[in-house]
Amino acid sequence: MSHISPVLWQFLTNWMKASPLFPPEASTIAPYADALYLFLVVITIIGLVLVGALVVGFSVRYRKERSPEATQIEGSTLLEATWTLIPLGLFLIAFVWGALLYFRIYNPPTNAMQVYVVGKQWMWKAEHPGGQHEINALHIPIGRPVQVTLISQDVFHSFSVPDFRVKREAIPGRYTTVWFEATQPGRYHIFCTQYCGTEHSGMIGWVTAMTPDAYAAWAAGSTSGASLAQNGERLFASLGCNACHSGDPAARGPNLAGVYDSRIRLQDGTTAVADDAYLRDAILNPSQHVPAGYAPIMPTYQGQINEDGMIDLVEYIKSLHSNFRVQQTLNTTQLSSTQTNGATPSAAAGVKP
C-alpha cells in the first residue's frame, strides 16, 4: 500500500502509532502483525456492512406494508457457490498470511542472543548467559534478535509482551522458545496471560530495551560474577556427574564434549539430536535416553535440581567443545575436594534442599 500512496500510508501509520486503540509497535515483528490485523479488520467490516446492508435493505424494501405478498424462492446453486467460495478464499488468505507470521515469530534467527526465562508462581526469573539474574525484569539491547527459552517451574504460565506482539506459553517440564528484536528503547510490559493461581494478575514485569552501549554497561554492572556455564560446571561437579562423564574412553558414561547439537545413537536403535530439551530430559529421565554402547546405570535427578540449575547444567554442557574442558572440570573438582574438605560448594544454590 505504501507504493500506492505514500502520503496516505504515512498518515495511516502515524495515526495508528498515536492512537490509544493500538499498542506501540516496538519490535520488528509488530508491523507485520499489525498489517495482518488491519487486513482482518477490513474483512470484518466488509462482512458486517454486507450482512447489515442485506438485512436492513431487505427489511425496508420487503416489509409487510410494502410487500404484502411473499414470493417463494427455492434457492440458487450459483449464489451458494458464490458465498461459499468468496469467504473461503478470504479465509485462506488469512490462513496463509497468519502461517507466515507464525513461522516468523517462532523460528528464531540463528544469530540470536540467548536468554533464559523461568516462570514460577508468581514471578518471571530471567537469566542471561553472562550471569545476570533478574526478577520480573528483562534487559535487552535494541537492534539485536533475542531468543528467549522458557520453562515453568510449577504450572502453565504465558510470557506475553504485547508491544512486541509475541507470546509463548511457559510449560512445566518442557522448553519453549520465542524471539523478538526490539526497535525502540523503552520499557514494555511483560504479562503472564495464562491463569496461574492467586497472584496471576500480579505476575507482571518489564522488558527494558536499551541502546547497545547502555546494554553493555548494564550487563557489565549487573553480572553476578559467574556465567551460567560456570554455575553449571560447579553443579556438575557437586552432583558428582564427572565420576562417570569423565571424558575417559573407558568411563561408564559417555563423553559430553561436543555432544550438544550432535546426533546420538540410542540403545533402542533410534537417533536423537542432543538439543536443550534432550539434555534436560536425559538428566531427569536417563533410562529413556541410554546411548548405544552404555549400560543404563545413570540414576534420575528428578526432584533434585530446580529449573535454574537445569539451565546452568545445560549451558555448561553446551559450552563443552573439547575434551580438554571436561578434564579441566575433573581436575578442579579433585582439587577443590581435597582443598576445601566438607565446605558446601557455592553451586549448591541450584540444588533443591
Next chain:
Amino acid sequence: MSSANTIVQLPDQSTAQLPRKHYLNQELGLKSWLLTGDHKRIAMLYLFSITFFFFIGGAFASLIRLQLLTPGSDLLAPDTYNKVFSMHGIVMIFLFLVPSVPATLGNFLIPIMIGAKDLAFPKINLLSWYLFVAGGLFILAAMILGGVDTGWTFTTPLSTHYLNTHVVTAALGIFIAGFASILTGLNFIVTIHRMRAPGMTWFRLPLFVWGHYAASILMVLGTPVLAITLVLVALERTIGIGVFDPTKGGDPLLFQHLFWFYSHPAVYIMILPGMAVISEVISTFSRKRIFGYTAVAFSSVAIAIFGFFVWEHHMFIMGVSNYSALVFSLLTMLVAVPSAIKIFNWSATLYKGSITFETPMLYAFGFLGLFTIGGLTGVFLGSMGMDVHLTETYFIVAHFHFVMVGGMLMAYLAGMHFWWPKITGRMYPEAISKLAAVVTFIGFIFTFFPQFILGYLGMPRRYASYPPEFQVLNVLSTAGASILAVGYLLPMLYMPWSLKYGKIAGNNPWQATGLEWQITSPPLTENFVETPIVDHEAYDYEWLANQTEHEVKTVG
C-alpha cells in the same frame, strides 16, 4: 428456481380460546411433574433449572464487571475474584449454554415437529434431567463450601497440584451433568431417526431438527472425552496417578489436547441449536421458505464434522509442532465457511419476503449482526500468527461472548419468545419485549465491543487487577453490562406476568408452517389427536394458506 406467491394473514386472536385439556393441566401436583415422562413437562423442568443457573452465572458476571471497574483489587481479593470468574464460566457453560436450547426448546419441539407423541426414550429423558440437577447440585455445593478457582478450563497442573479448593466436587458435578447431555443427544438422534411421522422425510424436516441432529452427534461423541479427562484430573489430584504430571513422566499438554477435543466441539453444541432457532424465526416472519434449505441443513452437519478436527487452535502458543499448527489452522478456516453460508442464506431469505418485526425477529436480527462479528473475529484467532498476539487476552473473551452471548443467548431469547405462545398458550406483551430486545442489543455492544480493543492493547484475561491504562475501556464495558442486565431482567418480569395476563394466543399466532403450530396451544399431552401425515415440504406457506381456507370452508 421455482417461485409462487403467498399472502399470510395473522389470525384474529380475539376469539382464540385455551384448550380445555392440555399438557399443563392433564395431571396436577408436584409428583406428576417430578415423575413425568412427557417431553414437554421435562422441557419445563429444564427451563426452570437453567433459568435459575443463568441468574447465578449472571450474578457472578456482575461481580466480575464491578471488580474491573477500577484497576486495583478493590471489591474482591484476588483469590475471590479467581473463584468468581471460575464459577461464572462453569455455571454458564455447563449448566446454562450447553443445555439451554436443546434441553428446553429442543425437548419440547423435536417430537412435535417430526409428528411424534414423545421422544424415543421418555424415561431416559427424565433421567437426564435428574442427572443435570444432580450435577448442578454438586457444582452448587462446591460453590457454597468455598468455591473453586481453576477457571472453567481446569488447566493442569494448576488444578491437580496447586489449588486447595473444591476442584473434585466441581469436576464431579460437570462429569454428572455431562451424562445428561449425552443422554439428551442420544434421545434426539434415535427419535429423529425412528419416530418421524409418515411422509416426514429427511428433507422435509424443519431446519430446527437438522441443527439439533448435528448438535446431538457432537454431544454423544464429544462429552465422553470431557468425562474421562475430568476423571483423570480427579485421580491425579486424589491419588497422584501422574498422567499429566511431568515430574512423573506425564504430559500436561495431553490434558490440553483432551480438554479441547471436547471443549471446542462444545462451542458448536452451544451454537448449532441457536442457529436452528434462527432458521425457524426468520422463515416465519418473512413468510418464506429458508433460502437454500439443503445448504443450511448440510452446513450444520459440516460444522459438526469439521468441529471435531480444529481443537489444537487453542494451543498454537503452547509449543506444539509448527506444522501440526498449520493443519489445524487450515481446518479452522474451513469450519468458518459453513457459518458464513448460513448467514448469507438467512439474509437472502428476507429477499422478496413479507417481513414483520415481532420480538423474536428483532432478537434474530441481533443474532445476525453479533454472530457475524463473533464469527469473523474467530478468523483472527484461527490465523496462527495473529492468534499469538490475541490469544489469552480480552480479545478472545470478547470473541466468545459475541458468539455465545451475542449469538446463542440472542437465539435462545428469540426462541423463547417465538414458542412462548405454544408453550403457555398465551402471548408475551409485545411492546415491552421489543424494548427488551433493543436494550439487550445495545447493552451487549457496549459491554463486549471495548473488550476487542482491550485485547489488542494486550490486557490479559482473568486478571483481578490491571494496569491503569486499561481503565477507560473497562469502565465502558461495565457501564454496558449494567444496561445488558436490564435487558435480561425485563423478560424475567413480563414472561411470568404473561402466564396470567397475556392475551390468549390461539393455535398458530404467527401463521408458521411447522407441525407444532397446527396443534393446540398449549399442546395435548399426546401432542396429536391422530398421527399427522406429511405431504409437503418444510416452510410451505402455500400449503398453510390452503389449510386455512379448508378450515374456514368446513367451519362455514
